[in-house]
Amino acid sequence: MSSLDHFSQNLNHQPSLGASLPPLKIRKTTVEVPIIQGGMGIGLSTYTLAGNVAKEGGLGVLSSAALDRIVSARKGKKFNARDAAAQDVRDAKEIAGGKPIGMNIMVAVINQYGDSVLGSMDGGVDVIISGAGLPLALPEIALSHPRADDVALVPIASSGRALDIICRRWSRTGRLPDAVVVEGPLAGGHIAWKTLAEAEDPKNKLESLLEEVYPIAKKWGNFPVIAAGGIYSHQDILNSIDGGCQGVQMGTRFLATFESGANDEYKQFLVESTPEDIELASGPGSPCGMLFRVIKKSPFYQQALLRERAPKCDKGYLLNKGFCPSKYENEKTFCICNGLLASIDLNNQNEKRLYTVGENAYKINRIMSVRELMHELQGFPAIEVKAYV
Numbered sequence: 001m002s003s004l005d006h007f008s009q010n011l012n013h014q015p016s017l018g019a020s021l022p023p024l025k026i027r028k029t030t031v032e033v034p035i036i037q038g039g040m041g042i043g044l045s046t047y048t049l050a051g052n053v054a055k056e057g058g059l060g061v062l063s064s065a066a067l068d069r070i071v072s073a074r075k076g077k078k079f080n081a082r083d084a085a086a087q088d089v090r091d092a093k094e095i096a097g098g099k100p101i102g103m104n105i106m107v108a109v110i111n112q113y114g115d116s117v118l119g120s121m122d123g124g125v126d127v128i129i130s131g132a133g134l135p136l137a138l139p140e141i142a143l144s145h146p147r148a149d150d151v152a153l154v155p156i157a158s159s160g161r162a163l164d165i166i167c168r169r170w171s172r173t174g175r176l177p178d179a180v181v182v183e184g185p186l187a188g189g190h191i192a193w194k195t196l197a198e199a200e201d202p203k204n205k206l207e208s209l210l211e212e213v214y215p216i217a218k219k220w221g222n223f224p225v226i227a228a229g230g231i232y233s234h235q236d237i238l239n240s241i242d243g244g245c246q247g248v249q250m251g252t253r254f255l256a257t258f259e260s261g262a263n264d265e266y267k268q269f270l271v272e273s274t275p276e277d278i279e280l281a282s283g284p285g286s287p288c289g290m291l292f293r294v295i296k297k298s299p300f301y302q303q304a305l306l307r308e309r310a311p312k313c314d315k316g317y318l319l320n321k322g323f324c325p326s327k328y329e330n331e332k333t334f335c336i337c338n339g340l341l342a343s344i345d346l347n348n349q350n351e352k353r354l355y356t357v358g359e360n361a362y363k364i365n366r367i368m369s370v371r372e373l374m375h376e377l378q379g380f381p382a383i384e385v386k387a388y389v
């Protein structure tokens, strides 16, 4: 055994190392380290990423977006949305050694919403996290499943008002949120606001949103509050917990790991990016009307800015009031489904690639393993990368 192997083995047997951050309890699920790896669609928070995060004590979260295509391609046979969600959970759980796995399900992917919820529950999911719209119907769907009592239901909200509306509606079913993720304007992917002025308004800063949300969460049952959007370091996590949160959700840091589904160009852009390379796409922007943060030099976005991509949408995952506007025009919107599918090489129509990141992506200067990242985020001394790669 080399000395590095020996070091790595020792690392495996140091339970006291995790003591600095308190565990996160969500309904029946205990997450040893209060770090949720946020769901990242399409095909970025893969079963490999989520499984490894869970193995390291965090909550690994899959994304249900386009799982029918992703799992069918991976397994070489056709899966529908429900079976694909179940399979992805099983595959992640196998890596995780049975530790908790979550599924992120976007309300905006209207046509597959119910199947994604039920399929995840079939597969043994522990936590469902749902946003990109108000997840008003989530408990009604989940309660029709025999595992309903075992699965935690967690909405993503970006204001106290949104959480209050969700709780009022959910209370009619007898089920309240088991936790809430409060996502601020620095997050990757879609953010809750429609205009740059709203996204930059100090009253919408994560800290302000949390202050709004704490009393609402308390009023409806004192469930855990999880902060998301721009959280980067161990110190950021400590600050969030000191400020009153029970955990954090992080996306961009996990995107920049060996285990994520991001391709080599995506990871290279992450490492090279400066603050000027990251932009909130609004005109043209996402067809669902919310701002969407991109790496400016994503080939698909560059093409969209020049209006060189003809209007077309043949995928239909992300719908706005039942249809995708980018099917008919390219002035205000671009077809996000095609750009994101191209980024994971699941688009056979010569579409260019579209890359989304959080505002703090420019801080990333190298790609690391999930194990090293989880170690760093818990505030442990730096470890030798080669010990476990």
Ligand SMILES: Cc1cc2nc3c(=O)[nH]c(=O)nc-3n(C[C@H](O)[C@H](O)[C@H](O)COP(=O)(O)O)c2cc1C
Binding pocket: 037, 038, 039, 040, 041, 042, 044, 063, 065, 104, 106, 130, 131, 132, 156, 183, 186, 187, 188, 189, 190, 228, 229, 230, 231, 249, 250, 251, 252, 253, 255, 356, 357, 358, 359, 360
């Ligand atoms: C590449 C990428 C894709 C994302 N996709 C989704 C998604 O499909 N659904 C969702 O609810 N959130 C999505 N998010 C948001 C994350 O789950 C997380 O809340 C957010 O990234 C936290 O901010 P951070 O990136 O600054 O850590 C995505 C984030 C990134 C970076």
